[in-house]
Every structure is written in structure tokens, then in C-alpha cells.
Amino acid sequence: RRARIAQRGGHVYSLVGQHDALVFLDIDAKKAEMVAANKTHDRVIQMSMRGIHCFFREYYEIDVASTDFFCAESCSPEKASWHLHLHRSFSADERETFRGNLIQAKRDDPNMLFVDASPYTTTCSLRCIGSSKVGSDRVLKPCRRWGGVEFAYKEPASRVEDGITYFGKIDIRDYLPNNPSIISIAPVLVAVKRAVVRRDRAVR
Helix, strand or coil: CCCCEEEECCEEEEECCCCCEEEEEEEEEEHHHHHHHCCCHHHHHHHHHHHHHHHHHHHHCCCCCHHHEEEEECCECCEEEEEEEEEEEECHHHHHHHHHHHHHHHHHCHHHCCEECCCCCCCCEEECCCCECCCCCCECEEECEECCEECECCCCCEEEECCEEEECCCCHHHHCCCCHHHHCCCCECCCCCCCCCCCCCCCC
């Protein structure tokens, strides 16, 4: 199988949808939200990683460190944005449970304030490394560290010729949630605690 890739107006996305995928998380904060919470970019990523660590420990009974995640960022002075990829897999059904657990964790833990619970839909697609959103110049790129937080990172291959070092390209496959070669060997994420999320329907 090949990872499913969609081209949208010159901006490349990986398709997740109803398929098995690697665990992914989105940390997202607009400037106004950071000002209201009195947080800098550094503080946002630091508090979010503390919350994520507690989340996995409480709902999945596993200890994860920041260095277990491959991180990509597209931050600017106006926006904080990180995509995290953990090399554990989950099914579409388990992903729905994951979303419910995230929603509950956001209610319980202030450190989860900027962790987004919305991407886990049946039509989900995530932006690929090197791409920007339509109408934006914020390009998503690999992130080795931010605000003292270290992430998983593989140095690109390099070679030396005539005293000059040439570096290869980053392998984006580590950052694809639908990478079948990693999914096939990744441990399966299964919740040991499942939140009961109430979904209120608007009365029309």
C-alpha cells in the first residue's frame, strides 16, 4: 500500500479519513488567545507537552516523552502551530475514542488548553511537510526543538565532496499519519479509560 496523498491547489495533504493511522496531535493558538492567556509560543508548547504527557498516562497508561513525537511547525508571530506524530497506530473507531478522551482532558487539565480535539473526523486530512495553507505563507517544516522541548528527529543524509558538506532532504514519511510501512509495525494504541462525552444538539 502507498500513503494516500491529495493535491489541493498546490498544497499537499495526507488523507486519514476512515483508515488506520498513526497517532497525531495538533497544538494551535492564535495571537489573541495567547495574549488572553498570557502565554508566549514557548510557554504554549511547554504547557501543552505537560498536558499531553498526563493525558497518555491517564487514558492509555503509557509514559510518553516529547522525544517520542516527530514534530512539524508552522509558527509565526500571529499564530502558534505544531503537528505532533507518535509512532503508535489506531483505527478509525479508536480515533473517535481518542477524540472523546481529548475533549474530556481539555475540560479537566488547563495544560491542554491549546491542544486541538477537532481533527479526528472521518474526512480528516493533514498538511504535509513543505506545504502551506491556501492564502497563507506559513510553511509546515520539521521541528527538532522549541522552547527547550526536544522532539524526535532524524538527521538528513549527508556527504562530503571536495571539503563541502552536502545535506539530503528530510524524509517526510516520519511525519505522515497514513504511512503504511510504519503503521504495520507500530504498537496499537488502546484506551484503558474512555471518557463519556456529551454532545448537545442545538434546538432549532
